[in-house]
Amino acid sequence: xxxxxxxxxxxTGRLIVAELARRGHAPLAITRRxxxxxxxxxxxxxxLSDTAAVREAAGxxxxxxxxxxxxxxxxxxxxxxLGPCSGLRLVTVAGAAVDAPGDxxxxxxxxxxxxxxxxxGEMILDRQREFAILTLAEARWTMxxxxxxxxxxxTGRAALSFDRPVSGRVARADLAVAAVDAxxxxxxxxxxxxxxxxxxxxxxxxxxxADKALAPRAGSR
Numbered sequence: 001x002x003x004x005x006x007x008x009x010x011x012t013g014r015l016i017v018a019e020l021a022r023r024g025h026a027p028l029a030i031t032r033r034x035x036x037x038x039x040x041x042x043x044x045x046x047x048l049s050d051t052a053a054v055r056e057a058a059g060x061x062x063x064x065x066x067x068x069x070x071x072x073x074x075x076x077x078x079x080x081x082l083g084p085c086s087g088l089r090l091v092t093v094a095g096a097a098v099d100a101p102g103d104x105x106x107x108x109x110x111x112x113x114x115x116x117x118x119x120x121g122e123m124i125l126d127r128q129r130e131f132a133i134l135t136l137a138e139a140r141w142t143m144x145x146x147x148x149x150x151x152x153x154x155t156g157r158a159a160l161s162f163d164r165p166v167s168g169r170v171a172r173a174d175l176a177v178a179a180v181d182a183x184x185x186x187x188x189x190x191x192x193x194x195x196x197x198x199x200x201x202x203x204x205x206x207x208x209x210a211d212k213a214l215a216p217r218a219g220s221r
Contacts, residue, residue, distance in 0.1 A: 001025045001026065001061060002025070002026045002028060002041075002059055002060070002061065003020050003025050003026070003027050003028065003061045003062065003063060003183065004027075004028045004030055004057050004058045004059060004061070004062040004063070005017050005020070005027050005028065005029055005030060005040075005062070005063050005064075005065065006030045006058075006062065006063070006064040006065065006066050006078060007030075007031070007064060007065035007066035007067065007074075008027070008029035008030055008031055008037045008040065008043075008065070009029070009031045009035045009037055010065050010066075010067065011149075011151070011172060012065045012093060012149070012172050012175060012176060013029075013037075013065035014037060014038065015172055015173055015175075015176035016063055016065055016093075016176045016179050016180065017029055017037050017038070017039045017040050018038060018039045018176070019176045019177055019179075019180045020039070020063075020180055021039035021040070021041070022039075023180065025180075026041035026042070027039060027040050027041055028040065028041065028042045028043070028044060028057065028059075029042070029043045029044070030043075030044050030045075030046050030057055031043070031044075031045060031046075032045065032046070032047070033045060044057055048074060048077045048078055048081065049077070051080075051081045054078065054081040054082065055081060055082065055085055058082055058085065058088055058090075059088075060087055060088060060089065061088070061089045061090075061183060062082065062088065062089070062090050062091075063090075063091045063092070063093070063179050063180070063183060064078055064090070064091070064092040064093065065093050065179075066078060066092075067123070068122065068123045068126035068127065069122070069123060070122050070123075071122070073126045073129070074126075075092070075094070075126050075127055075129075075130040076126050076129040076130045076133060078092075078130075079092070079129075079130045079133040079134050079137065080133055082137075082139050083133055083134065083136070083137030083138065083139055084137070084138050084139070085138065085139045086138035086139065088139040088140065089139075089140050089183060089189075090134075090139045090140065090141045090142070091141070091142045091143075091144065091179050091182045091183050092130065092134070092141065092142070092143050092144070093143075093144050093146065093175065093179055094127045094130065094131070094143050094144065094145050094192075095124075095127060095145055095146060095147075096145045096146060096147040096165050096194055096196075097124050097127070098124070098127045098128055098130075098131050098143070098145055098192070099128065099131075100131060100143075100145075100192045102162060102163055103163060103164065104163040104164050105163075105164050105165075106164055130143075131143060131192065135190075140189045140190070141189070141190060142182045142183075142185075142188040142189060142190075142191055142192070142193075143191075143192040144175070144178060144179060144182060144192075144193060144194075144195050145165075145192055145193065145194045145195065146165075146170045146175050146194070146195045146196065147165045147167070147168045147169055147170060147194070147196050148168055148169045148170075149169070149170060149171070149172050149175065150169050150170070150171050150172065151171070151172060152171055152173070153171070153173055154171055154173035154174045154176075154177060155171055155173075155174055155197060156174070157174065157197050157198045158170055158171075158174035158175065158177065158178050158195055158196070158197060158198070159195070159196060159197070159198035160178070160193040160194065160195060161193060161194045161196070162191070162192075162193050162194070164194065165194040165195075165196040166194070166196045166197075166198050166199065167196045167197050167198065167199050168196070169196065169197055170195055170196045170197045171197065174195075174197065175195055178195045
């Protein structure tokens, strides 16, 4: 299967490309500048302002590992470009700081959230804008919301939850696996689950679906 990966040269994006290739898919690495991405079947340099080119590159399946920055609204720009694509399956990797209906985040996150917003406010606001755009989109989207990302090998302990993260961290390698899994999981369409490393007795494996019916679909049509 051909899968476009936006932000393929980032630390998480590279792992997503590698995971797709490991499973026998053909990842198209999409970046803002020429750079080699191991495992990519093809590579394209794109400006997100070129909507027609972005939609053509996305094809029928895409994963976004983009990150917004000061003055660069990359995440909401991609959502605006791909939102009208009704035939597209889109998985985007955001963060636990994004709020969604039904959240019941623990008090430390509620307490320090405003501080985080002041430190990296533009990035969080653009992620929140991305979520708002997707809730009205025709594309069949899923937004993954990991907490703090760590490096190192996959642990195999990533778990999905819908009201709050089951822990405060997740390995990038586990997140990459969860992102590729989500691409083929129909029960996650139009949902924004947290993805975090499960502690003993907490959460469910990211591949499990038993608890997904408990979460409403955002902006269901």
